[in-house]
Amino acid sequence: MSGQKITIEYNDRVVRQFLLATVIWGAVGMLVGVLIAAQLNFWQLNFATPWLTFGRLRPLHTNAVIFAFVGNMMFAGIYYSTQRLVKARLASDFLSSLHFWGWQFIIVCAAVTLPLGLTRGKEYAELIWPINLMVVLIWVVFAVNFFWTLARRREPALYVAIWFYISTIVTIAMLYIVNHLSIPTSLLHSYPVFSGVQDALVQWWYGHNAVAFFLTTPILGIMYYFLPKAAERPVYSYRLSVVHFWSLVFVYIWAGPHHLLNTALPGWLQNLGMTFSLMLWAPSWGGMLNGLLTLRGAWHKLRTDPVLKFYAAAVTFYGMATFEGPLLSIKSVNALAHYTDWIIGHVHAGTLGWNGFMAAGLIYWLLPRLWNKPLYSTALANLHFWIGTVGILLYVAAMWTSGITQGLMLNATTEHGTVLAYPNFLDTLNTIRPMMLMRVIGGGLYLAGWFLLVYNFYRTVKGAAPVNGTIEVYDEAPAPDAKLSLAGTFFSAPTLFWFLAVGFSSMWMFGTDLVSTAGIVGAVACLIAAFALVPSRSQAWGGWYEKLLLNALPFTLLVFFAVVAGGLIQIIPTVLVQKAKNVEDRIQTPYTPLELAGRDIYIREGCYLCHSQMIRTLVPDILRYGDYSRLGESIYDHPFQWGSKRTGPDLARVGVKYPNVWHFRHMENPRAVSPGSNMPTYPWLFSHALDASVMPAKIKVQRLLGVPYGPRTAQQIFDSMDEQAKGIAKDLRTAGAYVDSDKEIVALISYLQTLGKSLPVITKSAPR
Amino acid sequence: MFKRLILEDSSIWYIITAFVTAATIFLTIAWRALRMPRAEADKFAHLPFTTDANERHDPHA
Numbered sequence: 066m067s068g069q070k071i072t073i074e075y076n077d078r079v080v081r082q083f084l085l086a087t088v089i090w091g092a093v094g095m096l097v098g099v100l101i102a103a104q105l106n107f108w109q110l111n112f113a114t115p116w117l118t119f120g121r122l123r124p125l126h127t128n129a130v131i132f133a134f135v136g137n138m139m140f141a142g143i144y145y146s147t148q149r150l151v152k153a154r155l156a157s158d159f160l161s162s163l164h165f166w167g168w169q170f171i172i173v174c175a176a177v178t179l180p181l182g183l184t185r186g187k188e189y190a191e192l193i194w195p196i197n198l199m200v201v202l203i204w205v206v207f208a209v210n211f212f213w214t215l216a217r218r219r220e221p222a223l224y225v226a227i228w229f230y231i232s233t234i235v236t237i238a239m240l241y242i243v244n245h246l247s248i249p250t251s252l253l254h255s256y257p258v259f260s261g262v263q264d265a266l267v268q269w270w271y272g273h274n275a276v277a278f279f280l281t282t283p284i285l286g287i288m289y290y291f292l293p294k295a296a297e298r299p300v301y302s303y304r305l306s307v308v309h310f311w312s313l314v315f316v317y318i319w320a321g322p323h324h325l326l327n328t329a330l331p332g333w334l335q336n337l338g339m340t341f342s343l344m345l346w347a348p349s350w351g352g353m354l355n356g357l358l359t360l361r362g363a364w365h366k367l368r369t370d371p372v373l374k375f376y377a378a379a380v381t382f383y384g385m386a387t388f389e390g391p392l393l394s395i396k397s398v399n400a401l402a403h404y405t406d407w408i409i410g411h412v413h414a415g416t417l418g419w420n421g422f423m424a425a426g427l428i429y430w431l432l433p434r435l436w437n438k439p440l441y442s443t444a445l446a447n448l449h450f451w452i453g454t455v456g457i458l459l460y461v462a463a464m465w466t467s468g469i470t471q472g473l474m475l476n477a478t479t480e481h482g483t484v485l486a487y488p489n490f491l492d493t494l495n496t497i498r499p500m501m502l503m504r505v506i507g508g509g510l511y512l513a514g515w516f517l518l519v520y521n522f523y524r525t526v527k528g529a530a531p532v533n534g535t536i537e538v539y540d541e542a543p544a545p546d547a548k549l550s551l552a553g554t555f556f557s558a559p560t561l562f563w564f565l566a567v568g569f570s571s572m573w574m575f576g577t578d579l580v581s582t583a584g585i586v587g588a589v590a591c592l593i594a595a596f597a598l599v600p601s602r603s604q605a606w607g608g609w610y611e612k613l614l615l616n617a618l619p620f621t622l623l624v625f626f627a628v629v630a631g632g633l634i635q636i637i638p639t640v641l642v643q644k645a646k647n648v649e650d651r652i653q654t655p656y657t658p659l660e661l662a663g664r665d666i667y668i669r670e671g672c673y674l675c676h677s678q679m680i681r682t683l684v685p686d687i688l689r690y691g692d693y694s695r696l697g698e699s700i701y702d703h704p705f706q707w708g709s710k711r712t713g714p715d716l717a718r719v720g721v722k723y724p725n726v727w728h729f730r731h732m733e734n735p736r737a738v739s740p741g742s743n744m745p746t747y748p749w750l751f752s753h754a755l756d757a758s759v760m761p762a763k764i765k766v767q768r769l770l771g772v773p774y775g776p777r778t779a780q781q782i783f784d785s786m787d788e789q790a791k792g793i794a795k796d797l798r799t800a801g802a803y804v805d806s807d808k809e810i811v812a813l814i815s816y817l818q819t820l821g822k823s824l825p826v827i828t829k830s831a832p833r
Numbered sequence: 834m835f836k837r838l839i840l841e842d843s844s845i846w847y848i849i850t851a852f853v854t855a856a857t858i859f860l861t862i863a864w865r866a867l868r869m870p871r872a873e874a875d876k877f878a879h880l881p882f883t884t885d886a887n888e889r890h891d892p893h894a
Contacts, residue, residue, distance in 0.1 A: 146881075149881070149884045150880055150881065152883075152884060220880065220883070222876070222877060222880060224877060224880040224881065225877070226881075290881050293878075293881050293882075294881055294882075299875070299878035299879050299881070299882070300878050302874075303869070303874040303875075303877045303878040304866045304867050304869050304874055305866075307862075307866035307869070308862070308863045308866045308867070311858075311859060311862040311863070311866070312859050312863070315855050315858055315859050316855060316859070319855070340852055341852075341855070344852075344855075344856075536884050563858065607865065610865055627858075
């Protein structure tokens, strides 16, 4: 053995910090979750207070559990395992500290701004633009720290867990930046650069892959490291883990459109999303089986070891959720399940079962090692497991039952499919109330289990001295023949064939006539050439692949290209297609300044979290809400408001349905006009004056984004708002409702009344 | 071209092409992975355990 023997002390301090943050933010996020679940049962729990209403707290819940709870857990797991897998201390103590404190600062900013109604109005991407910039900055800090550590590694081979971490870092960076592209109108507000269908596609490309690359791939990396460690045996099949990784990277990124099935999204994208979602079945189950089979010969330990209990259950829930996901992506199943509680049940099987239990297993395994003291109580940890499991099962069973009931009732028709069987939306809501209550109990049990962990954590670390792991290693230079330069990476036959195949295929798909023909010829020629060369070149190509697995930078770049290809092929055509000149049938009229101000209030209050604005191309949707939504009808919506859940009815065409006074009474007390409704009251909209001074800046940004507003001065904008508001206030007065025309409720009514009002397009259309 | 993307039945070919491209890359890599020599796979699988023998935990304030 050559080289000098040195001692490395790991930076476990930052791991402890992230672990502690996981425990705290987990409790906060879940507590808010139980509260908002209870609000759906008991509207009084909204306390008629702006910052305590469901619409503002729901983003706080989702952001807290995703980015604060799972985020901190992920960083703890990644930093602990990476240092040991590469036999190197984290590259920079400063960057590690900056990463930790920066991330906590972001979380605190989110916890303050979201209840204040400062939001971008896109699910899981609600944080306002200054916080977005901080997230990007801290993510870069994390990436630099991670890759710098890899560059200093003493273990040449990169274990598969590291691959999963690399894919997380590069993909989340890409997704986050693209979906958060915005133009600020003020320090606290911005409009997304995308609108309508393109915003919908980008949002769910991001939303779906946030699940994939924030809640799944890093946790799979953690599974591949910590599960073998806890079971004290290597992973069942390393080969299967490699297949698992590559298939997820290549397939996951394409599946986002399954969130938009039966909507105005172009049909080819819907089919693409469904096809790739179904393909996800195989790799996900391969990974689950690999995890469970790692426990072969160690199953008896589950009786006593809470860590293995949590891991085994977590992997099982991973399998269950990844079976359900593709199932829900089948268009006909989706017609029943979308917008219902079934989706909520699916999501929570993944988050509570997979993420939450992996976090618990990680914490119980790390606690004794990071504080050099046995866990305070194994019995309490076991109790946590059983309470948590019962909680999840109650939660998920309730939501499945509720979701399927909703879907069946809302889609049910009589008279040979021409009349709705349950025309009143509230019939459905009141039928599922017992299930909604069971969800609160299930969630409450899960939260109680987490509090047991908090207590166990506290008692374990109390009085214990934190310890950092150390190892002695030989400091050796890497073998020169294992190096792969960037030129060697990209000017190799496999990479060139891949780029050529994608290039020709794109020409074929998106070109016309000669370009398309050339694309077909090129793609086929490329395929034939590649297969012809396999017999003679397979050894050299194999050697290139082996080297790739030892070289972090080329590996990272190729992973990045793999994920970026899926995104570009979906997004670019959609961004280009959504131009007014391409729209057929119907086109949206731009909002008046007052309507735009009302729309911003709608977004601020989180109305999109319970009300969709997308009538699907399904008969029951059309019977209930009116003609199906066209692509052109949301073309100027920055951001889009298609929604993902119908706790209340769709609002795409509500504008032509009720008089102004109905909306006035409804926002004042929903139960006055809709008996049995669970919607909160919004008394502050009747007392807060609308801030009209921000509208010129907002209109300016809208114009910049391509919304066809003519040039107008600030005074003209104020005059227009004043005139429209006075008209609405006068109409309300006539109907016996009294309110000053400068109040927020007037702007909101003006917005609601414009929904569904679009213009027919009379211009040329493509021959069908 | 854009109307083609939205309206024409031929758009099914885009899905098939994407599927075949992704499936080809996946199958190639899966084939490589499944042909990995047992010794090499074992070596990789044991990487999480290579530091166990000499790792210790030192008290650190």
